[in-house]
Amino acid sequence: xxxxxxxVELSDSEEKCPLCGTVVFHPYIKRPDGEKPYPVDRKPxxxxxxxxxxxILTMLFLLPLATSLLCDWKINGRILWSGYVxxxxxxxxxxxxxxxWFRRPIPVVFVAADFIAAGLYLLYINFATGGHxxxxxxxxxTGGLMIIAVGAVALMYYLRRxxxxxxxxxxxxxxxxxVLVEYLLNYTFGxxxxxxxxxxxxxxxxxxxxxxxxxxxxxxxxxxxxxxxxI
Numbered sequence: 733x734x735x736x737x738x739x740v741e742l743s744d745s746e747e748k749c750p751l752c753g754t755v756v757f758h759p760y761i762k763r764p765d766g767e768k769p770y771p772v773d774r775k776p777x778x779x780x781x782x783x784x785x786x787x788i789l790t791m792l793f794l795l796p797l798a799t800s801l802l803c804d805w806k807i808n809g810r811i812l813w814s815g816y817v818x819x820x821x822x823x824x825x826x827x828x829x830x831x832x833w834f835r836r837p838i839p840v841v842f843v844a845a846d847f848i849a850a851g852l853y854l855l856y857i858n859f860a861t862g863g864h865x866x867x868x869x870x871x872x873x874t875g876g877l878m879i880i881a882v883g884a885v886a887l888m889y890y891l892r893r894x895x896x897x898x899x900x901x902x903x904x905x906x907x908x909x910x911v912l913v914e915y916l917l918n919y920t921f922g923x924x925x926x927x928x929x930x931x932x933x934x935x936x937x938x939x940x941x942x943x944x945x946x947x948x949x950x951x952x953x954x955x956x957x958x959x960x961x962x963i
Contacts, residue, residue: 786832793825815860819853840886847878869920873913880905896948900941907937 734741735749735756748755797818804814826849831837851874858866884902888895914930917923947953 782832786829789829789832790825793821793829797821815856819856823849823853839889840882843885844878844882847874847881850874851878865920869916872916876909876912880909894948896944896954900944900948903937903944904941907934907941910934910937 737754800814800817854870
């Protein structure tokens with residue numbers, strides 16, 4: 733049996749053509765019983781267990797961590813280089829694997845957790861190397877980045893509109909943050925007495941941010957940009 737419209741071959745039990753949707757028989761004409769094209773009691777495909785996958789990823793995280801700690805302790809009799817390995821693995825686990833444990837992870841929470849984990853890792857490096865740069869450099873830099881990132885993610889996640897304004901504000905804040913980074917570098921490590929390179933990213937970020945604000949404020953220009961870039 734074939735479809736009267738597109739000519740595709742049909743099963744006797746089909747009511748409509750699967751290709752074009754044309755009714756095969758008149759609704760008042762009894763259709764002969766034929767073999768179903770698909771089994772009625774077909775079992776759904778089994779999907780991989782989420783908890784099993786997370787268990788495997790956790791074991792893959794713990795294996796190099798335990799191996800590095802044991803090797804370091806066996807060779808040196810104390811924890812020397814394995815602390816850096818463990819810290820890096822922990823930061824990677826927090827960023828990549830930890831959100832997968834939750835069905836609906838909240839981006840704002842996990843972005844903040846990522847920066848906190850990175851900050852704690854830098855704090856460990858500071859103590860392990862006997863440095864004095866964490867409070868004067870690493871802490872404000874990590875905290876500033878966290879504020880900018882969490883603010884941008886929170887606005888995009890909860891507002892779900894005004895993306896151009898959010899991106900513009902993020903760019904301008906990033907430009908100002910670069911000035912702060914250079915100032916902290918000079919203050920902590922005594923590199924220069926004045927600002928040198930941070931003026932350039934600040935100017936670029938301000939120009940890009942103001943451009944996005946102008947585009948957002950002008951509906952015809954905004955629609956033209958959307959059509960141009962397919963957004």
